[in-house]
Amino acid sequence: MLGRVASKRLLEIRQYPQSSGSLSTALNYHIDSPDNNPNVPWEFTDANKPKVKEILSHYPSNYKQSAVIPLLDLTQQQHGGWLPVSAMDAVAKVIEVAPIRVYEVATFYSMFNRSKVGKYHLLVCGTTPCMIRGSRDIEAALLDHLGVNETVTKDGLFSIGEMECMGCCVNAPMITVADYSNGSEGYTYNYYEDFTPKRVVEIVEALRRGEKPPRGTQNSERINCGPAGGNTTLLGEPKPPPCRDLDAC
Template identity: 50%
Template sequence: MLSAARHLSRRLPTAAAGVQVRSMGHAQSFHINTPDNTPETYFDFTDENYTRVYKILSKYPANYKQSGIIPLLDLAQRQHGGWLPVAAMDKVAQIVEVDPARVYEVASFYTMFNRTKVGKYFIQLCGTTPCMICGSEDIKKTIEKHLGIKNGETTKDGFFTLLEVECLGACANAPMIQLNDDYYECLTAKTTVELLEACKAGKPPAMGKWGSLPMNGQVSCEGPLGKTSLLDGPPAPPKVDVERFKGGEVDPASVKAHMGY
């Protein structure tokens, strides 16, 4: 046992006293049982979500059900309050008819899946270079001070979880956070506190026209002068033959044959 412990200690990262190490991931790659998360814990999709399950699987050939692992895991996570218990992963494995390990490796690889409980409002704070230069460290300190938590922690009331992550692709509107599914951008310490207080009241600000909300009043990525290019509107989409599927839906199982595979 002692030898095994020494071997494990050589593999785990350590930090010098007083040195803050920034984690590049959000969870361990292995499962640890907790009272509400064991293989024996019950999980099943609701009747409403089973309708979505069948719709998801209908998009893939019958012999490629495993292609639905990611959307099914996402559906399970949303049903379960924003995180995935191991029982939900087992249910997905059963539905797509693969070994559970195939599902575990997907859930542990993609950071969109939370395998431990998170708060009602899951704050992912971008700390990559553009956001860092524009003040993400100040936003992080503001959140930690206002909520009384540190990076990776959840408030005692279960409302907020804070996690610093890598680039979320909104560099033009740095600094920013992803709050559950939504982007709140161009943050300052003041607007960050206002956002947190609105969430506490159960009234997070509605998304803007383009699916994100710069908190400085601008529209999407437009600068202070507003829209200065593409003033004639978006280009016309290519014409599509509206009768291309006339006579019935395409059978996904036959797609490979049609394409000569």
């Protein structure tokens, strides 16, 4: 059995690399630091405690551990986009499991960050369709403009990461902006699609000014996921096929 102290202090949960790209934010192990160690007090805010109860209500009382992912998500929103060890311990206490069980989940999914991120965490899709459509150029534009790699900008506003397949390949390339600037109450997670290197810099500067750029496609010729420039086929309502007379059966 893994010792409790060892599991809390070392958190040496080996994992496969989450991305082969240069912007992976995965960590293979934990090392205590002044702001990230088991002795740092952490608890859910008064505003989030009812949300914890609501999440738990979705599961039978003897299967509390099934709530680990939504609880970690709420925890990350409250803590500015990342999960310190003491926050994961708090989740373990709520669902009544050993802390190692929560660490296993937090280290497996790339949606959970175990180091500090910016108030705006920019995630570039690195899967094949986006790569073919220029996602590496988008990464390069962000890195050059913000002057960071896997760290947070000096003003604490921005960090960059990579995510695999955001599920909107038709509008490639694309990024997600996880907005932690207003805590869990104002948390948003928006897709921005059809990017060019110039447009991604414009979005960053709009966020810096406190603006909320329109999400979705950034191509003015496209409506949602429709073809750029409009339809070239299916220009009218489709003619329905003839139906048999069910009453005659």
